[in-house]
Amino acid sequence: MSNKKEIREYHIAGSKLVCTICNSSLFWTRETLMNTVGMSLMNLDWANKRATNFVCDKCGYVHWFLEK
Numbered sequence: 253m254s255n256k257k258e259i260r261e262y263h264i265a266g267s268k269l270v271c272t273i274c275n276s277s278l279f280w281t282r283e284t285l286m287n288t289v290g291m292s293l294m295n296l297d298w299a300n301k302r303a304t305n306f307v308c309d310k311c312g313y314v315h316w317f318l319e320k
């Protein structure tokens with residue numbers, strides 16, 4: 253189940269998420285720990301936070317959102 257990509261529209265803070273590049277509104281998501289992408293060296297508070305990646309199904313552009 254967790255490997256299955258769910259492709260749909262998403263709303264962020266009340267606004268429909270639209271791809272910056274191609275204007276598509278269909279995305280699939282994945283979660284990433286910020287410290288897996290080399291940020292932990294900087295020792296910042298947000299280094300261990302999770303980020304949600306919304307990946308455009310059309311062009312592949314990744315939109316990152318940090319968990320608050």
Ligand SMILES: [Zn+2]
Nearest residue numbers: 271274308311
């Ligand atoms: Zn796109």
